[in-house]
Amino acid sequence: MGKEITSRSQDYSQWYNDLILKSQLADYSAVRGCMVIKPYGFALWENMRDVLDKMFKDTGHVNAYFPLFVPKSLFEAEEKNAEGFAKECAVVTHYRLKTDPEKKGKLIVDPEAKLEEELVVRPTSEAIIWNTYKTWIQSYRDLPLLINQWANVVRWEMRTRLFLRTAEFLWQEGHTAHATKEEAINETKKMLEVYADFVENYMAVPVIKGIKTPNERFAGAEDTYCIEALMQDGKALQAGTSHFLGQNFAKAFDVKFSDKTNKLDYVWATSWGVSTRLIGGLVMAHSDDDGLILPPRIAPLQVVIVPIYKGDEEKGIIHNKVHELLKQFKDLGIRVKYDDSDNARPGWKFAEHEMKGVPVRIAIGTRDLSNNVVEVARRDTKQKLTVDINGIVFYVKELLEEIQLQMFNAAKKYRDEHITKVDNWDEFINVLDTKAGFVSAHWDGTSETEEKIKELSKATIRCIPLNNVQENGKCILTGNPSKERVLFARAY
């Protein structure tokens, strides 16, 4: 049928690619490293974006938009940040093409249109934003400044994977300015909570909140907080980050404010972001060999109704009944589709909607109507139930909530079962190789050891969990004393 996908056990990477392509989330493009997000995938992103956007606004943020291009001189102003990104920046050097005098119909870069100063295509917007904030902030009365932007960014990756790592991707980046260090730290933590709330309660993906080690920290940040999720193959995925930037950017861009006593000081900053990468995480956290499994709260379609009939007369009767139901579903705010296309038979439609991860399918046939029932199938458990047609919409509304919870619980169970405490090196490697997932182990706190562990095991420290239990132990590599366990994993 051309619709089968590679099984997870056979080839996890191929399964992931097949799934994305066949469920119509995205497609490859003619541009190296860049993908096309197809309407179904974009509808999913829109739902995610809408929920997050409301959360940002409910916490006092407003949206704005800053330029795609950053003059090189601005980009390099915050040294650490610039260095961190330098290797993966796309750079605009010319502003004009012209007809190739040698070959008709071909274009070449006009050598006379070289830019005085190169423009960096933003890999993130701190530079252009802080350069702008400088002119917006004079007094403590201008603070806090709480701005978010929805944008695309470009990071020239050597190896790309659909949604997880592409040269261009969509995200949101929050950039805030505060009068005090405490307020900025609180903002950083607050937004981490917003992310955790969103990913757990809307995407049904459990996360571990933590703080990054200096090695893994955002270049230019004092502290990077993160939420880490676990995929079905046991690899970790950084799902969101929130950075306390201290006064690094304020100093680099000279952003000062007068406090109540008319004393000048640099402002305190944060930045935080999540991207379309979350979609990759969503796919890998929940889906199976039959296709996507989408959590109801953000699924583009929550319910699909498939009619089963013989002949036009039956078709007409079912259509009438379904149209009543459609109105009731819509009145309840449920995203529903009636798949009455005549060119596919029911079995084909069942498989198709399973592939696309629609949480609930309702099949209605003449036999059902005469018994006053419908068949309800849930995508997450594959369970099929015969349900009384009266009050079906309320039944489904509750079922959607149950599926949402069930999906989270299943993912959480898997995640919890894949956090393994380990106290020596052999066990550490063994767990990574055989069981995978997070490994909770002691580390002596030095960057050197962290690097060495990464080199030997390919596992990185995903985070030091917030509110981590303090416990004396010995570093799994060096045997040096350690006061707490950290979470290691191989990661995307």
Add this chain to the structure above:
RNA sequence: CGGGAGGUAGUUCAGCCCGGUAGAAUACCUGGUUUGGGACCAGGGGGUCGCAGGUUCGAAUCCUGUCCUCCCGACCA
């Protein structure tokens, strides 16, 4: 960026070694029978063989270059 594989109909692929003007399945269109887990019969349309050069009487096939994709690795604040 290194190693490997690949690009031929909308899709999955065969044909390439050994050069002779492109084929299957599926999808699509028409008509009919069907419809409770990826229907069947009959007929039909569809491909500058990734792109650009070269060799040749003749190139999907041989040679060179280039673009794109996948897998593994390096890299990934």
